[in-house]
Amino acid sequence: MQNFLTPQLRDKLILTTPKGALGNVAAFLLVLALVWPKIDSNLIIWSIFFILVVTARLYLYFLYKNRRVVLQQIIRFYITLAILTAVVWAGVLWLVFNDADTIHRLFLGFIFSGLAAGGVVLFSVIVQLSIAYASILLLSYAFWSFMHGVKIDWLIGLGAIFLWLYLVKISKDLHQMFADVISLTHQKEKYALDLQKSLKRLKMLFDNIPVGIFFYDKELRILDANEEVFTILGLNYEKFLGYELTKLTDERLINALKESIAQGRGIKLEGEFIIENPYKRICMRLHVTPVYNERGEIVGGLGIIQDITHEYEAKKKLEHYAQFYLTNPNPVLQLDCKTHKIVVENDAAKELRILMSDWEAFQDQLCETSKQKVEKQIGKKYYSFFVVDVNRHLRNVYAEDITAQKLAAKEAEFYAYYDELTKLPRKKIFVEFVKKAMKHAKRYKRLNALLFLDLDDFKKINDTFGHSVGDMFLITVAGRLQKILRGEDVITRFGGDEFAILLTNLPGNTTLAKEKVEHVIEKIFEEFNIPLFIDGVKIYPSISIGVALFDYGDVDEFMKNADIAMYAAKKSGKNRALFFDEYMHINLLQKNRIFNDLEQVQLSKDFLLYLQPIYNLQKRDFDSAEALIRWNFKQKSIMSPALFIDLLKESKQLYRVTLWILQEATKLASEFDNFEYISVNIGLQDLLHPDFQKDIGYLIEQQNIAPERLVLEITESEAVEDFAAMQQQIEYLKSLGFRIAIDDFGAGYPSLYYLKHFSVDMIKIDKSFIDNLEESQKDFVLIRAVLELARVLDLGSVVEGVERESQIKILENLDAKRVQGYYFAEPMPKDKLVQFLQKTTSSHSH
Incomplete structure (x- = not known):
């Protein structure tokens, strides 16, 4: 019953608790006065129960008032305690007054009548509660009176029943009154909002x-x-x-x-x-x-x-006023409502009347109406007829074509429920279909399925081909999905590049239902294996799909499950479908636990910097290194950044960690003074941070970081949205003495564009260029071209991901300068790197 309480009714129910408690305490004192000075154990037991119940009700009142939280548990407890209050009062009849005389019984009747009436007033917000409260009090009292068998007790009992019936009616009336008051309040707020809108429209009218x-x-x-x-x-x-x-x-x-x-x-x-x-x-x-x-x-x-x-x-050129009618481009006419004749009209009015089969009836309406404007549809067009009284019988009528306004209003109403781009139902309507499907599934023992679809790399389509192509891509995807589905299935666009599909009336057996869903998914992937041609652009769509089977329950939970499955599909490599299972939920919980642990990390205690040495092929020695972060997870295990970097971004802590890495890298550079530089990865999110310049300046002045000993590697796989800001930050860093490198060169966003617009010192060539270097002539040509490009542009270069001696020999022949990879050394702590360098130096000396 509490599910239907508005906040106003809920306040009305709970915030009147002190009044109810005061009335109960007053009645309690009257009961004590009736039995004084006779105090027995039954009275004491009953008094304890009474005090406990009243105290609990007051506690709930203070909890609600001070915290202002609306919890269903609190409302349920409140209802329970109200019922217990009535039960406790009913108990006093048998525990304390079972042998009372007629006067005492009659006096108790007055007390119980007052309590019941007061409860009806206080609890009528929930009509079932007020009726239950009055029923327990008055019907218990009536039954108790009948038990005494005396005629006057029978009359008192009947009186209690009649009073109960009256209070039931009063309770319903009061409940309706409260509901009406709340409704009027809502109407008042709506009128105030409408007034505000009208004032804005009036201001717009004044200005325009x-x-x-x-x-x-x-x-x-x-x-x-x-x-x-x-x-x-x-x-x-x-x-x-x-x-x-x-x-x-x-x-x-x-x-x-x-x-x-x-x-x-x-x-x-x-x-x-x-x-x-x-x-x-x-x-x-x-x-x-x-x-x-x-x-x-x-x-x-x-x-x-x-x-x-x-x-x-x-x-000046017109001889008669009537010519105003004849020259007006809109339909204008003058009616004589006494003779029902047209005094004068222009050509536009004549043409309009010809289209009206009910002109005589409409003419009567124009003559009889008290309105200044009458709207009418004529054929496929809409017109407003403005009526102006000339005298008692003559009326001027001016018609205006309002078809555009009408269609615009209908269009606005349509798009309130349907997506403007794809014309698919909006989420609000989709949820109603889900609820309807749940009821059907519950009744007929069937299953439904929610499919969440995400268009992989849709942002790249927008960035590469423009938003107009992106919009047409979404429209085409929506059309293809609709073509696949049954008539009873529902599809919606949640916004951006996400769609949702509701498959209804599936078999009640989970295995059979999955087969049906898998068949639909197969058709989706078959449909989208065919490339789309949009404005001359050939696009191969890729879709990640998450599926949640459900029958009846919480809509939000089912949607969350489908969403979790969809993101699991994207994490698994995209362009695939996964059904939700509990393992996904467990993985999400595990991710949340790691996320919580990250929020509590201490930088110098919980994070470590590993170093991977970089080998100079020309010097035949290690002359630099790359600093790579590791997480000493709970001082028990070393965790790779692949497991927590994304979580650092989500927790907004990556920037703080990056500044710490710069400090620590400077310390390592001073310890390895034989190294030309130590490189540090820095993401665009950090580089474009609003406080970046201020914080870098502070680190240089206060923390003594040495820009000339550091190379900042900008991850090329991230998209740059503000090139001007990016260029400004790079120039600032170079003015301080930092060297700039493009990391993963050739693997991400346009590499040549970066080289053209940004002032960089070095490129770190992605390992994908050399993975098949020995077998692939294409890879050989590409790596040779990239190394030659670096030489022509006078840029330093490091080839990443070297894992085989055969790769080194080819790179030496191509005159590569520096290489890095597991063939030489994996990332290692500082002390192990010292030992490694000593060992390699010793081997070189021999």
């Missing part, structure tokens, strides 16, 4: 209406005006505000403004007027009306001006 509007005070000084006034009068805003209209050259304008204020009436003026400063002659229509304050005093006026130069020139 194609007539000039201005306000002035009693001294004829301009207070405010819209843009059209300045356009008509040829003035600018700064000069016009505060402008004294008495300075106008044309006395007719001044007299009209003064007369309106003096006589307290509106005045209309139309004609050709001379405006000076600058001098201009304009035809305009002026309508001025006085403005009153709240006391009914005239404080100024409102003026409306309209440039009617063209209209005025046209009027």
Whole structure:
């Protein structure tokens, strides 16, 4: 029953607890007064239960009031304690007053009636609770009275039952009253919001209406005006505000403004007027009306001006006022509602009437309506008919085509429920379909499936081909998915590149249901194995799919399960589908535990810097190294960064760790002074951090880091969204003495673009170029070209991922300078590197 409580009703229920407790304590004192001074064990036991229940109710009240948390548990406890209160009161009848005389029984009836009435008032927010409370009290009292067998007790018992029936009705009425009050409150808030929107629309109308509007005070000084006034009068805003209209050259304008204020009436003026400063002659229509304050005093006026130069020139050529109707491009006519005849109409009105099969009935409507505007659909178009009374019988009717506005309103209503791009249902509608499917599954012992689909690398499509191609790609994907599904299945776009599919009415057996889903997935992958051609661009779509089977339960949980399975599919290599299982949930929990551990790490205690030496092929010696972070996880095991770097990014700690690495790398560079440099990886997320320059400056000044001994490796696989900011940061680092290298060169985003736009000193060539160097002629040509490019651009180079002696021989023949990889050494702690270098030096000397 508590599920339907609004916050207002919930407050009404719980925050009146002290009143209820006070009434119960008062009744408790009356009971003690009835039995005083006779105190027995039954009374003591009953009193203890009473005090415990009332105290518990007050505790829940203070918990709710102080913490302001709405917990279903608290509401359930509250209801339980309210029922227990009634039960405790019913218990006093048998425990304490079983042998009471008639006077005492009658007095108890008054107490129980008061408690029941009070409970109905306090608990009527939940009508079932108030009825239950009154029922326990009054029906227990009635039964207790009947047990005594005396005639007056039978009458008292019947009275209690009648009172109970009356209170049941009162409880329902009170509950409805509370619901109505809350409804009225909501309506009031809605009206306030509507008023605010209306004021905004009014302001927009004031600023954009194609007539000039201005306000002035009693001294004829301009207070405010819209843009059209300045356009008509040829003035600018700064000069016009505060402008004294008495300075106008044309006395007719001044007299009209003064007369309106003096006589307290509106005045209309139309004609050709001379405006000076600058001098201009304009035809305009002026309508001025006085403005009153709240006391009914005239404080100024409102003026409306309209440039009617063209209209005025046209009027001079017209002999009769009726020609206004004939020349208007919109349908205009004048009706004589007494004779039901058309006095005059233009061609547009005639053409419109021909299209109307019910003109006679509509004419009667125009004559009888009290509205100033009537809307009507004629064929496929919509029109507004503006009705203006000329006299008792004549009405002018002006029609305007509002088809565009109507279609726009319908379109806006459509897109409130459907995705604007793909025309698929929005999530709100999709969830309703899921709920409906759950009810069906529960009733007929069936299963459903939620499929979450993510378009792999969609951002690259947008970045490479533009958003227009990306949008068409999404539309095409939506169309292909709809073509695959059954009519009863539902598909939605959650936004971005994510879609969701609901497969309903699947077999109740999990294995059979999975087979059905797998069949649909096979059709999806078959469909998307075919490339898409969009604006001449050939795109091979890749989709990761997560599946969650369900019957009945929590919609959010099912969606979360499908989402977990989808991300597991992406992590497994993309372009595949996975069904949700508990292992995925366990992995997520494990990830969260690691995430929590990362939030508590101490940099110098929990992180280590390993070094992987870099070999100079020309010097035949190790002359530099790359610093690589490791996590000494709980001082028990060394964890690779592949397991926690992404989590560091999520926890917003990567930047702090990067600054620490720079400090530690400088210390290592001073210890290995025979090394030319130590390189450090730095991500774009760190490089573009708003405090990066300030923090680097601090490290140089206060922590004595040595830029000339460090090479910063920028990971090329990350997309650069702000090239200007990136270029600025690189120039800043170089001005401090740092050298810049592009890491994983050739494996990520456009390498040549980086070389063209960024001032770098070195490239670290990705290991993918040499993995098949001995067998692949293409790889040989590519690595040779990249090394030659580095030489031409006077860039240092390091070939990464060297694992075989055969690779080294080829690289030596290609005149490569530096190489790095597990063939020489794996990343190792500082002390092991010292031993390694000593050992290699000793072997070289021999």
